[in-house]
Amino acid sequence: MKTLKTAPPTAWFGMIVVALTMLTAIFAPLIAPHAETEIVGMQFLPWSAEHPLGTDNLGRDMLSRMIYGARNTVGLALLTTAMAFAAGSMLGMFAALRGGWVDQVLSRIIDVIMAVPPLILALMMLAIVGPSIPNMVAVIAFIYVAPVYRLARAAAMNVVRLDFIEAARLRGEGTFWLMRREVLPNISSTLIAEFGLRFCFVFLFIAALSFLGIGIQPPTADWGSMVKDNATLITFGDITPLIPAGAIALLTVAINFIVDWMLHRASGLKT
Amino acid sequence: MDTLLDMRGLRLEAGPKSDPTVILHGLDLQLKRGEVVGLVGESGAGKSSAGLAAMGVVRDGVRFAGGSVTFDGTELTSQSPRRLRKLLGRRMAYVAQSAAASFNPAHRVIDQVTEAPVLHGVMSRPEAEEDAIRLFRQMQLPDADRIGMRYPHQMSGGQLQRAMTGMAMACRPDLIVFDEPTTALDVTTQIEVLGAMRDIVERYDAAAIYITHDLAVVSQMADRIMVMRHGQEVETQPTRDMLATPREDYTRSLWSVRSLNRPARVEPRPALLECRDLSAGYGDVKVLHDVSVELPRGRTTTVVGESGSGKSTLAKVIAGLMPPMSGQVLWQGDPLPADYRARGRDLLHDVQMIYQMADTALNPRHTVRETLARPARFCRGLTGKALQSRVRDLMELIELSPDKFLDRRIPELSGGQKQRIGIARALAAEPRFVICDEVTSALDQLVAGGILRLLMRLQDELDLTYMFITHDLATVRAIADQVVIMQKGRVVEQGPRDRIFDAPQQDYTRRLLEAVPQMDPDWLSRVRAAS
Numbered sequence: 001m002k003t004l005k006t007a008p009p010t011a012w013f014g015m016i017v018v019a020l021t022m023l024t025a026i027f028a029p030l031i032a033p034h035a036e037t038e039i040v041g042m043q044f045l046p047w048s049a050e051h052p053l054g055t056d057n058l059g060r061d062m063l064s065r066m067i068y069g070a071r072n073t074v075g076l077a078l079l080t081t082a083m084a085f086a087a088g089s090m091l092g093m094f095a096a097l098r099g100g101w102v103d104q105v106l107s108r109i110i111d112v113i114m115a116v117p118p119l120i121l122a123l124m125m126l127a128i129v130g131p132s133i134p135n136m137v138a139v140i141a142f143i144y145v146a147p148v149y150r151l152a153r154a155a156a157m158n159v160v161r162l163d164f165i166e167a168a169r170l171r172g173e174g175t176f177w178l179m180r181r182e183v184l185p186n187i188s189s190t191l192i193a194e195f196g197l198r199f200c201f202v203f204l205f206i207a208a209l210s211f212l213g214i215g216i217q218p219p220t221a222d223w224g225s226m227v228k229d230n231a232t233l234i235t236f237g238d239i240t241p242l243i244p245a246g247a248i249a250l251l252t253v254a255i256n257f258i259v260d261w262m263l264h265r266a267s268g269l270k271t
Numbered sequence: 272m273d274t275l276l277d278m279r280g281l282r283l284e285a286g287p288k289s290d291p292t293v294i295l296h297g298l299d300l301q302l303k304r305g306e307v308v309g310l311v312g313e314s315g316a317g318k319s320s321a322g323l324a325a326m327g328v329v330r331d332g333v334r335f336a337g338g339s340v341t342f343d344g345t346e347l348t349s350q351s352p353r354r355l356r357k358l359l360g361r362r363m364a365y366v367a368q369s370a371a372a373s374f375n376p377a378h379r380v381i382d383q384v385t386e387a388p389v390l391h392g393v394m395s396r397p398e399a400e401e402d403a404i405r406l407f408r409q410m411q412l413p414d415a416d417r418i419g420m421r422y423p424h425q426m427s428g429g430q431l432q433r434a435m436t437g438m439a440m441a442c443r444p445d446l447i448v449f450d451e452p453t454t455a456l457d458v459t460t461q462i463e464v465l466g467a468m469r470d471i472v473e474r475y476d477a478a479a480i481y482i483t484h485d486l487a488v489v490s491q492m493a494d495r496i497m498v499m500r501h502g503q504e505v506e507t508q509p510t511r512d513m514l515a516t517p518r519e520d521y522t523r524s525l526w527s528v529r530s531l532n533r534p535a536r537v538e539p540r541p542a543l544l545e546c547r548d549l550s551a552g553y554g555d556v557k558v559l560h561d562v563s564v565e566l567p568r569g570r571t572t573t574v575v576g577e578s579g580s581g582k583s584t585l586a587k588v589i590a591g592l593m594p595p596m597s598g599q600v601l602w603q604g605d606p607l608p609a610d611y612r613a614r615g616r617d618l619l620h621d622v623q624m625i626y627q628m629a630d631t632a633l634n635p636r637h638t639v640r641e642t643l644a645r646p647a648r649f650c651r652g653l654t655g656k657a658l659q660s661r662v663r664d665l666m667e668l669i670e671l672s673p674d675k676f677l678d679r680r681i682p683e684l685s686g687g688q689k690q691r692i693g694i695a696r697a698l699a700a701e702p703r704f705v706i707c708d709e710v711t712s713a714l715d716q717l718v719a720g721g722i723l724r725l726l727m728r729l730q731d732e733l734d735l736t737y738m739f740i741t742h743d744l745a746t747v748r749a750i751a752d753q754v755v756i757m758q759k760g761r762v763v764e765q766g767p768r769d770r771i772f773d774a775p776q777q778d779y780t781r782r783l784l785e786a787v788p789q790m791d792p793d794w795l796s797r798v799r800a801a802s
Contacts, residue, residue, distance in 0.1 A: 162631040162632075163626040163628065163631045164632055164633055164634045166592065166624070167623075167624060167626070167696065167697075169611070170590060170592075170611055170619060171620065171649060171650060171700060172616050172620075172649075172650075173649065181634075181645075182634055185634070185636035185637075186634070
């Protein structure tokens with residue numbers, strides 16, 4: 001609690017936006033005036049009292065879809081990032097602790113994944129396994145294991161050199177215990193900060209895939225595909241398609257504010 | 272003679288103004304031209320802050336909160352940074368502890384040495400270079416004409432420390448502050464650097480403040496010694512009087528650390544661990560050459576050598592962290608697997624290590640309880656009540672209060688307390704053989720003395736066998752039963768402590784022993800006259 005008090009206003013702004021988004025996502029069915037896929041009126045209705053943000057290209061309520069979209073987009077991004085981090089940080093610490101050929105093999109595999117541009121890799125892999133939500137989560141998590149691995153390995157390398165690791169090894173401790181109890185607590189602040197950052201990337205990535213039509217499939221609402229579906233409205237001077245885009249931008253900025261603050265604290269620069 | 276530096280009632284504070292941490296409580300110090308004053312005290316006593324304040328400088332976050340510092344008639348505490356910079360480097364100079372860290376590795380040494388005189392407009396560049404070479408010669412640097420063309424990494428630590436002293440003299444300052452300039456050097460190097468420093472201060476009739484925690488060193492350099500503690504002066508006396516008749520109890524306690532001496536036990540005991548013709552190295556570079564050492568059970572065997580002598584590598588090979596190229600390690604007569612992973616649990620727990628830097632030897636994210644409980648549970652299978660009582664026993668063993676310390680995190684402890692926890696962690700595995708790698712080198716003398724006494728007591732109570740690695744011969748004299756002297760990866764000489772100290776057989780041993788500073792102001796002159 002003490003650390004929260006020292007948070008700068010930007011971090012506070014970030015935390016409030018994230019909290020509101022989370023609440024919206026959790027309580028979506030209670031908040032939303034209409035169901036996610038319910039057709040409630042004509043296509044592209046303008047903003048009115050009944051439909052505060054109008055309706056979309058199929059006549060579904062924009063506001064309701066925004067609210068459900070928070071649930072899908074943010075929830076999936078969270079799940080995907082968590083999977084990438086669990087695998088990436090475990091592998092990274094494992095490579096750092098084991099060293100030698102284990103490290104070499106893992107690192108070269110990761111290099112191969114990193115060598116291909118992520119969007120192209122994702123398109124290719126989704127083309128192979130077919131676009132569905134579980135597949136998309138798995139593919140993005142797989143792609144994002146690479147940067148997380150590199151970070152975790154680099155951070156763990158600095159810790160592995162220290163004498164307390166040697167002392168624990170000489171006691172006969174196993175690799176898993178070393179990872180969990182000796183290394184992880186010392187790199188957790190770096191990982192948490194990176195988690196926030198990666199969450200944004202994944203979130204944008206899902207939105208981008210949805211925009212391209214191979215991410216979250218209709219009729220499920222998500223912010224990325226909502227931009228695509230309603231893009232034609234832009235030509236008529238209506239800003240409605242910018243609202244999901246704005247939501248994406250706002251959440252990204254908010255998370256980055258929090259991450260900045262955490263990085264600042266992790267680097268020991270106290271203000 | 273007139274007073275060059277006059278520090279009166281100087282008070283330094285840090286932290287918030289409403290609740291400041293006081294670093295110096297009204298310090299008085301007068302210094303005449305040609306005089307050297309030594310500041311002595313344990314770490315945190317405010318010696319370095321006092322040394323910097325003498326030049327009108329404070330560290331970030333620290334401020335002058337009272338008193339005055341007058342340098343040759345100029346008040347420094349209220350001086351603008353611009354005016355102060357005119358004095359700094361030109362009339363006042365500073366020699367830091369680590370010359371290696373103080374030189375910019377990207378520039379040649381001579382460029383850095385000549386920078387100050389050229390910048391301050393004292394000399395032109397060619398004059399400054401000529402002068403720098405003269406200074407290098409006076410500092411007895413080898414190949415003085417050309418050594419300045421080297422980069423810092425091409426010079427040894429001792430050479431850099433001398434070059435740095437030369438750099439400080441470049442503008443012929445009136446005041447030089449030496450902040451632990453020889454602490455990082457080996458004894459045989461230290462003696463040369465000390466001699467060169469003393470000569471140059473005398474030659475240019477400069478005043479100097481010499482900061483150190485090593486009493487023997489300061490007694491070679493200083494005319495007067497001031498003992499400090501908690502930001503206050505304890506006492507000041509001329510060097511000879513201070514050594515002969517210290518007035519305050521605290522001063523006497525500082526002195527008494529050096530008198531720690533446990534009689535060496537010579538009656539033979541069987542070897543617990545034995546190294547036979549060990550050779551080891553990194554890649555093609557051999558660091559150990561046919562090392563054969565015996566470590567008798569229940570005794571302290573000290574391994575002594577300068578940096579690069581291979582003593583830490585020997586410890587690594589014994590611990591199983593580095594496979595030897597040839598030779599073997601015997602444990603109670605049986606060969607020990609070369610890799611620690613091939614050793615059984617019991618064998619691993621029998622051999623424990625205590626490290627030099629307690630900061631990196633303990634996981635900063637753990638509490639004291641976690642640090643000690645894990646090995647006790649893991650190695651000895653203790654759980655629940657038995658585990659908790661074992662942890663408390665360990666704390667009693669290392670003389671720290673369990674109630675006060677068990678739930679603290681490691682970073683909340685002082686250096687000495689951390690080192691004690693490091694010892695307790697090793698003991699938690701109930702070892703029979705403990706490798707102590709420079710365990711007191713990072714601590715000041717008072718704390719180090721406490722750690723050594725603790726280790727000796729534990730040895731008597733638990734019948735431990737120590738392999739004690741150090742470069743400090745005073746420590747060896749205090750605690751060793753057996754001494755192994757190493758140089759360049761070879762054992763030069765080994766045997767019972769008293770024989771090594773009283774009748775050294777090898778030239779190198781003799782040189783090493785002679786180079787240890789003694790608490791006698793004439794020691795340095797005598798040794799230099801002899802060689």
